Amino acid sequence: MKGIVQDRYGSADVLQLRDLADPVFGEDEVLVRVRAAGCGPDVWHLMTGLPYFVRLMPAFHKMRAGVRGRDVSGIVEAIGPNATGLSVGDEVMGIVEGSFAELAVGRPDKLVRKPTRLSFEQAAAVPISGLTALRAIRDVAKVQPGQKVLVLGAGGGVGTLAVQIARAFGAEVTGVCSGSKADLVRSLGAHDVIDYREPRGWKASVGRDRRHRRKATRPCAQASAHAEQHPRDRRWGRRRQGDGWFLPPDAPRARAITAHPPAAPPGDGEGDTGGPPDPR
Numbered sequence: 001m002k003g004i005v006q007d008r009y010g011s012a013d014v015l016q017l018r019d020l021a022d023p024v025f026g027e028d029e030v031l032v033r034v035r036a037a038g039c040g041p042d043v044w045h046l047m048t049g050l051p052y053f054v055r056l057m058p059a060f061h062k063m064r065a066g067v068r069g070r071d072v073s074g075i076v077e078a079i080g081p082n083a084t085g086l087s088v089g090d091e092v093m094g095i096v097e098g099s100f101a102e103l104a105v106g107r108p109d110k111l112v113r114k115p116t117r118l119s120f121e122q123a124a125a126v127p128i129s130g131l132t133a134l135r136a137i138r139d140v141a142k143v144q145p146g147q148k149v150l151v152l153g154a155g156g157g158v159g160t161l162a163v164q165i166a167r168a169f170g171a172e173v174t175g176v177c178s179g180s181k182a183d184l185v186r187s188l189g190a191h192d193v194i195d196y197r198e199p200r201g202w203k204a205s206v207g208r209d210r211r212h213r214r215k216a217t218r219p220c221a222q223a224s225a226h227a228e229q230h231p232r233d234r235r236w237g238r239r240r241q242g243d244g245w246f247l248p249p250d251a252p253r254a255r256a257i258t259a260h261p262p263a264a265p266p267g268d269g270e271g272d273t274g275g276p277p278d279p280r
């Protein structure tokens with residue numbers, strides 16, 4: 001089979017497509033023919049070997065030696081005699097070790113049947129980010145209907161899913177993202193959106209409600225747990241504060257983009273909305 005591996009740490013150039021032996025699956029494992037693979041921060045950490053301390057971890061070394069990628073969707077090709085819950089031919093999605101390959105080995109408890117309404121590509125984008133968001137919202141924050149939830153990085157892999165899950169739990173959701181993603185985040189169900197790049201308005205929007213800030217940020221703590229390690233975050237000089245609240249020290253306030261943009265001025269013809277709404 002073909003698969004993507006690496007011999008050294010570095011940028012994406014270190015990843016190489018090579019001919020590899022087909023993986024051997026155990027008695028309680030299944031062999032998946034990969035149709036699509038997701039690419040999340042796990043791939044970046046293994047590829048770059050950053051932050052440096054992770055290189056000291058034996059488990060990290062073991063994973064690095066194999067094929068990259070963990071998020072997967074595909075079709076069960078073969079099944080071990082002790083593997084239960086799945087059958088050959090099932091369309092599945094979930095987590096394996098080495099999804100950037102034609103074949104991957106997985107455990108049945110880390111794979112589920114793919115909903116038919118999802119394409120393979122859509123399904124492969126969900127598993128790790130989706131579980132991270134689900135655990136943060138449901139298990140850690142235990143979000144209840146009517147609560148206010150603030151999702152930092154709402155335009156990212158975890159954040160886009162966290163917004164939708166929090167909304168599905170009946171919360172009032174505020175998403176923090178760059179302005180260019182405001183429409184996306186709003187379309188996912190956020191009631192309000194804050195542009196973290198704007199140096200005004202944090203206090204006006206959320207900072208004045210300390211109780212809201214404390215409770216609302218907790219769901220983001222898990223998803224943001226590694227945020228400080230990202231080069232972009234180091235540039236911003238972000239630091240972790242008591243309850244998982246990440247902010248650049250010099251930007252305690254940002255402008256809130258209204259959830260309901262003011263009505264556009266009347267246009268002069270059918271289909272003419274008079275231009276894009278003013279996000280302020």
Ligand SMILES: NC(=O)c1ccc[n+]([C@@H]2O[C@H](COP(=O)([O-])OP(=O)(O)OC[C@H]3O[C@@H](n4cnc5c(N)ncnc54)[C@H](OP(=O)(O)O)[C@@H]3O)[C@@H](O)[C@H]2O)c1
Pocket residue numbers: 040041042128129130132152153154155156157158159176177178179181196222223224225226227228230232233236247248
């Ligand atoms: N994905 C996973 O499965 C997973 C699992 C466990 C932990 N994590 C960790 O969770 C974090 C998020 O992961 P991800 O996959 O969602 O990453 P991502 O797709 O790169 O998204 C990160 C988001 O953070 C936003 N951001 C950057 N600076 C910000 C600031 N100052 N304030 C608010 N938002 C800011 C960016 O927003 P803009 O693009 O709008 O600028 C970006 O969309 C990462 O640190 C990751 O290591 C991820």
